[in-house]
Amino acid sequence: MTTETTTKSKQAPAQFAGVAKLDQQLCFALYSASGLMTRLYRPLLDPLGLTYPQYLAMLALWERAPSTVGELGEALGLDSATLTPLLKRLEAGGLVTRRRDPADERRVLVEPTAKGQALREQAKSVPAAMLCNLPLDADELKSLHRTLTRFVSGLRKADAGAANRS
Amino acid sequence: MTTETTTKSKQAPAQFAGVAKLDQQLCFALYSASGLMTRLYRPLLDPLGLTYPQYLAMLALWERAPSTVGELGEALGLDSATLTPLLKRLEAGGLVTRRRDPADERRVLVEPTAKGQALREQAKSVPAAMLCNLPLDADELKSLHRTLTRFVSGLRKADAGAANRS
DNA sequence: TACTAAACAATCGTGTACGATTTAAATGGA
DNA sequence: TCCATTTAAATCGTACACGATTGTTTAGTA
Secondary structure (H helix, E strand, C coil): CCCCCHHHHCCCCCCHHHHHHHHHHHHHHHHHHHHHHHHHHHHHHHHHCCCHHHHHHHHHHHHCCCEEHHHHHHHHCCCHHHHHHHHHHHHHCCCEEEEEECCEEEEEEEEECHHHHHHHHHHCCHHHHHHHHCCCCHHHHHHHHHHHHHHHHHHHHHHHHHHHHC | CCCCCHHHHCCCCCCHHHHHHHHHHHHHHHHHHHHHHHHHHHHHHHHHCCCHHHHHHHHHHHHCCCEEHHHHHHHHCCCHHHHHHHHHHHHHCCCEEEEEECCEEEEEEEEECHHHHHHHHHHCCHHHHHHHHCCCCHHHHHHHHHHHHHHHHHHHHHHHHHHHHC
C-alpha cells in the first residue's frame, strides 16, 4: 500500500484504485466465462466432431458460402495463422472445400461440402441444449448480450487504434 | 427451413428460436471479448515479460504465496496440464520458485522470487492503463461485472455437474 | 500391517491463438 | 510497360488449453 504518484500522470478519475481493481476482476470474469463456456459446448459439439472455434467457422459458412479466409477471419476475429490450420482440419474431415479464387489467385474460397451442409441439421439442437446450461433468465441474457455487444465493439475500436499506432 | 419436431422433445420455452440464437450470439460475444481483451493487455504486459495467463498467475501468487499448483488451478480455472508448463516458464524467467512440499511430497509449492516480488511494483500501473482501453463508463463496468460474476458462478456449477455426470 | 483407493502433479497428443516473416498475386503510378 | 506497393494466405515459433494417462505419494480400511 505504498502511496505513490505513478498514477497521477494518467488522467485517471479520483476513485481510480477501486475501478482499476474492478477492471482487473472484469477482465478475469470475461476470461473465465469464455473458458467455461467453451468447456460446456464440448459435450454438445463432440458428437458433431467439432471444436467450438470449428463450430463458429461452420456457422459463418452456413450463413455465407463461399467465403474467403479473410472474410472468415473478419467475422470471427481470427487471423490466417489460426484459420488456415483450422480450415485444413475441417477439410480433412470432409466438411469444407478450399480452392483458390480463379478471379483472384491470392484468395482462397472456403465452402461447406454436402457433408458439411448435412451437419447443419444436427447442429440445430445445439443452441437449445446450451441454453439449458446458461444460468441467467431470458431478460438477464438479453441485458448481458446488449452490454457485451457494446463492450466488444468498443474494444474492437481500441484494438484497431492500437494496431494503427504500431 | 424444414419444419421439424426435433426441438419439441426438449422442454424448451415457446420463444425458443429467438433465445437460442441470442445464446449463440452471447457465447460468441464472450469469446470475442475475451480474445480482444487479451490482445489489449499484450502491449501493457510485454514490457513486464508476461503473457495474460502468466499475469493472472502472478496476481494470484502476489495475493497468496506459497500456493500449490492445485490452489492456483482452482483460483484461475486451469488444470495442471496448463499450469505446469506455464509455471516452468515463469521459473525459467526467474520470477517464481517451485519445490515439493516437504510435508506432502505430492504437492508442489510455488512462490515468487525477489524478482517476482519486484515485478509487482511495475505491474501496478497496468490496471489503470487497461482501464483507458475499456469502452464503458464506471457504472456500466460495475453492472457488467455484477452480471458476469453471477454468470460465471452459475456456469461453474453447470460445469461441476457435467463433470460429475461423466 | 498390507493393500486398495484417492489425490496430486507431470506428461502426451491435439487444437487453438497470434506476432513476425515469407511467398505469390494483383494494383497503381511514373 | 515496369516496378514498387499493397494485399492475401501460408508458414514458423511460442504459448496457452484441456482430455486422457501416468507415476508417485498419501490416506483409509480390512
